[in-house]
Amino acid sequence: MAQTRKRGRRTASLIKCKSGNKVKSYSESVVDNWLHENKFSFKYEPSITIEGEKLSPDWIIYGIKGRTFPTPIVVEYWGLLRKEGRAAWVAERLPKYMERKAYKESLYFGSEFHFIGLFPEQLHDLTKTLASCISLYAMDGKFDDTLILQT
Numbered sequence: 001m002a003q004t005r006k007r008g009r010r011t012a013s014l015i016k017c018k019s020g021n022k023v024k025s026y027s028e029s030v031v032d033n034w035l036h037e038n039k040f041s042f043k044y045e046p047s048i049t050i051e052g053e054k055l056s057p058d059w060i061i062y063g064i065k066g067r068t069f070p071t072p073i074v075v076e077y078w079g080l081l082r083k084e085g086r087a088a089w090v091a092e093r094l095p096k097y098m099e100r101k102a103y104k105e106s107l108y109f110g111s112e113f114h115f116i117g118l119f120p121e122q123l124h125d126l127t128k129t130l131a132s133c134i135s136l137y138a139m140d141g142k143f144d145d146t147l148i149l150q151t
Contacts, residue, residue, distance in 0.1 A: 019044075027079050027123055028058065034126045039065045040134075048074075050107045057104075060113070061134060069138045073114040075130070076104065082120035 014022035108115035
């Protein structure tokens with residue numbers, strides 16, 4: 001039987017990933033599984049504090065294949081911002097979601113973390129989209145795709 005977790009007033013089933021994490025959506029499981037399969041050191045929904053504000057980003061990436069990054073990377077998946085196939089309830093929640101997104105981004109930029117915002121349209125090729133951003137941050141601005149693509 002799937003475990004459940006309250007999300008607002010609704011209860012949603014969680015999806016178990018290869019890493020052992022239990023995530024809120026299929027799309028989050030795609031990201032979590034990709035991080036796990038590429039041997040990243042990461043946490044799902046850790047509790048952090050920035051400027052006195054408690055946050056739970058979707059992921060923090062600390063390193064890869066035993067190597068620790070100089071600066072941890074926060075990854076937020078903006079799942080409600082898909083361009084097509086939105087559920088009807090999304091339109092009602094979107095203004096507040098966008099406000100929260102902008103607020104969280106303002107805290108991440110200028111914090112002790114690097115930040116990557118990931119959108120639904122980017123899920124089809126995480127090796128191209130997420131890997132390039134992570135590689136740039138991990139290598140202090142010098143792109144090195146071998147960091148991610150080596151097995």
